[in-house]
Amino acid sequence: MVNVLVLGANGQLARNTTRWFLQRTDARLTLYLRRASRLCNPDPARTRIVEGDVLDSATLERAMKGQDVVYANLAGPMKRQAECIIEAMRATGTKRLIFISSMGIYGEVPGERYRSVLDPYRDSAALIEASDLNYTILRPGWFTSDDEVAYQLTQKGESFRGHDVSLNSLSDLIVKLALTPGMESRRSLGISRG
Numbered sequence: 001m002v003n004v005l006v007l008g009a010n011g012q013l014a015r016n017t018t019r020w021f022l023q024r025t026d027a028r029l030t031l032y033l034r035r036a037s038r039l040c041n042p043d044p045a046r047t048r049i050v051e052g053d054v055l056d057s058a059t060l061e062r063a064m065k066g067q068d069v070v071y072a073n074l075a076g077p078m079k080r081q082a083e084c085i086i087e088a089m090r091a092t093g094t095k096r097l098i099f100i101s102s103m104g105i106y107g108e109v110p111g112e113r114y115r116s117v118l119d120p121y122r123d124s125a126a127l128i129e130a131s132d133l134n135y136t137i138l139r140p141g142w143f144t145s146d147d148e149v150a151y152q153l154t155q156k157g158e159s160f161r162g163h164d165v166s167l168n169s170l171s172d173l174i175v176k177l178a179l180t181p182g183m184e185s186r187r188s189l190g191i192s193r194g
């Protein structure tokens with residue numbers, strides 16, 4: 001049974017992926033978020049909720065002990081967040097990181113220049129890529145709430161194809177990445193419906 005730490009667990013994609021994990025796997029989840037009273041525990045038998053800020057290293061390290069996979073679904077000062085996550089993973093010996101970023105961080109979207117708004121995404125991805133972690137960075141297109149699971153992946157160095165992607169497609173891939181040892185390890189993947 002895999003233990004997954006979900007950072008930023010009240011985020012839109014994190015909530016969708018929590019549901020996906022609980023409906024389709026036997027993974028045990030730790031939902032880590034600020035102001036935890038906002039979240040109702042969806043399955044107390046295998047889910048615990050921890051109140052914490054990712055920038056609070058002591059609380060983060062405590063929550064990370066015993067985890068197999070860290071799934072970071074964050075926004076805001078992502079460079080500092082990535083530093084704290086990498087340090088906590090080093091301190092606890094945790095290796096597997098799935099990190100949600102954005103399309104456009106390498107200038108890979110034809111005809112689009114996302115400039116400084118993506119700097120936190122670029123900087124956090126660069127730190128993760130320079131670490132020795134077993135990471136997968138996901139660079140999604142715009143989220144949609146379509147039910148369908150349909151997506152194509154592009155590797156770093158390839159042009160991004162497509163424009164948007166359903167939350168369910170992202171959750172489907174995140175769950176597969178969390179449960180499949182070695183899948184897309186040390187890769188940064190563009191994901192869109194195509």
Ligand SMILES: NC(=O)c1ccc[n+]([C@@H]2O[C@H](COP(=O)([O-])OP(=O)(O)OC[C@H]3O[C@@H](n4cnc5c(N)ncnc54)[C@H](OP(=O)(O)O)[C@@H]3O)[C@@H](O)[C@H]2O)c1
Nearest residue numbers: 008010011012013034053054055074075102140141142143
């Ligand atoms: N929406 C799109 O179309 C799209 C497309 C490509 C990429 N993305 C990116 O994909 C990522 C995930 O998207 P989303 O829609 O799930 O984002 P979201 O709903 O904004 O969730 C991000 C979560 O990060 C949490 N967070 C921020 N700083 C934190 C900290 N220091 N400690 C703990 N939690 C913290 C926030 O918590 P609080 O609730 O406490 O503020 C929030 O719940 C985002 O970075 C987004 O920009 C989105």
